[in-house]
Amino acid sequence: MTTKCADCPLRRQELFDRMTEDEVRVMQRFKVGELKVDSGTPLLMEGSNSPQLFTALRGMGLRSKLLSDGRRQVVNLVLPGDFIGLQAALMSEMGHSVEATTAMTLCVFDRSEFWSFFRDNPRRAFAISWLAAVEEHFLGDALTTLGQRTALQAVAWALIKVFSRGQHLDLVHKNRMPFPYRQQDIADALGLSLVHTNRTLKQLRERQLVSWQDGELVVIDPQKLADVAMVESIELVTRPLV
Amino acid sequence: MTTKCADCPLRRQELFDRMTEDEVRVMQRFKVGELKVDSGTPLLMEGSNSPQLFTALRGMGLRSKLLSDGRRQVVNLVLPGDFIGLQAALMSEMGHSVEATTAMTLCVFDRSEFWSFFRDNPRRAFAISWLAAVEEHFLGDALTTLGQRTALQAVAWALIKVFSRGQHLDLVHKNRMPFPYRQQDIADALGLSLVHTNRTLKQLRERQLVSWQDGELVVIDPQKLADVAMVESIELVTRPLV
C-alpha cells in the first residue's frame, strides 16, 4: 500500500511549501509507485539515464562521484524530501551516483512522463527549477568550504548544515538527530583524509560543540558551532516538494 | 542599437541548440535592452535580489562568493552565452556575486516578467532548468576537483575546462584563446594560494602542456593536459541559449 500524496507526511512539515489541491492531484498522477530499498543499495549511477526519478520519503542516502583512480567525492547527503534524478530528467545523464545509506522509501516517478508533466504544470515546473537552483546554491557553499575553510571549519560547517536540515525535518529531538553516516563519508565530502576527519571531530568534541557516536549526532551549541564554521545565518527557507 | 535576437551571433554557433522562430520571437519580447559595462564592474551581488537578469553576449566575467574574513571563492567563470541571475530569478537571492573581468555586453531581461515568461513558454522554461542542471553538474565536478585532485591536476582541470568551452565558442584559434583572468582568480577558484598556483603553472609550462601569458592561453596538447587532469571525456553537449 503506497502513501497517497494527499496523505504525504512530508508535505505537512512547515519546511515545505503549501500545495494546492490541484497540485497534489497532479503529483499523485505523476507518481507511479513506491520503492523500498535496503541500506547500501545504489539508486542511480553517474552517467546513467535512469527511467525513474525519485523523491526520498523516508531514510537517508548520499550522492557521490567517483574518480578514475578510485577517489570518491561525496557531493551531498540525501534527506527526506529530496528529489533524486533531476539531472537525469533535465539533461539525460546523472552527474553523480546516489545510494541509500539507511533503508529508504522512495516515491517513484516515470521519467518518460517528465516532459509532459513539466509542460502542463508550470507551477510544478517552476518548483523543479527552484530545486535545481537550491542545489546549485548549496554546491557553491560546499565549494567555498572545500576551497577556503580549514578542516575544523569545514567539519563544523558540514555538521551545522545537516543539523539545520534535520531541525526543519523534525529529525531533531533535544539536540539529537539520527546521523547514520560513516566518518569516511564526511571525509569524502570535505576532501579530507579519514584520519584527519577523525582527529578534527575529536577536537570539536573536546570543545564541547558536538558529539557524534552510534549513528547519532548531538549538537550541544548550534550557535557556537556555526561561529566556528563561519556561517553567518541559518535561516529557514521553505522549499517545494516534488 | 541593440542586437536583435534574430541576428544573435551566439545562436549561430553549433554549441547552442537550434531555436524555433517562435522561440526567438519570445526571447526578443523578453529582452528589454542591452548593457555595456567596463572591466571590473560588479553585475550582481551575493544576496541581492536583482530586478534584472542577463545573458553574456560578449566579454568574460566571474562568479564568486566572499567569506566574512575576506577569503574569496571563485565559483565559475562567465563566458559568452552564460545566463546570469538564474538564482535571483528562481529563488530570489543570488548565492554568489558576478563581476565583469573584461568589458562586457549583456542582454538584459526583466525579472518581473520572468514568471509569466516561464509559465507561458514551457520549452524555454525547460531550457532554463536545463541550464540550472548543467551548472549543478559543473559544480559537482569542481567540488571533486577541490576535494580530490592535487594542485597540478586541479590547475590542469581548470585550464582544460575553459579551453574546451573556448573551443565550442570559437574563441580558440590555433590552440590559442583569450584568457583575461589573473592568477589570483584561478587560485581562488581552486582553493590554492597564489604562490602555489604560480609554481604549478610553471610546472605545466615546463612540461610543455600549456602556456599562459599576456591574457592568452595556449594549450599545446589538449589530450595530454586532460590526462594530467584525469578528465575522461571532453565531449560537446549542445546547450540552450536564453
Added chain:
DNA sequence: CGATGGATTGAGTCAGGTCAAGGTTTGTGG
C-alpha cells in the same frame, strides 16, 4: 570464535601555505 567494518591514536612525511623580496608592465601627474 574468528572475521569484518568501523573508530581511534601515534609517528613521520610532504604538499601546499606563509612571508618576504624583487621584477615587469601600465598608468598618471608633474
Added chain:
DNA sequence: CCACAAACCTTGACCTGACTCAATCCATCG
C-alpha cells in the same frame, strides 16, 4: 618625457596543516 605608484607575476626560504602508514580497539555477525 620622466618619476612614481599600483597591480600583477615570479622566486626563494621556511613552516605547518593535513596526509600516509601502521597499530590497536571495539562491535557485530555468521
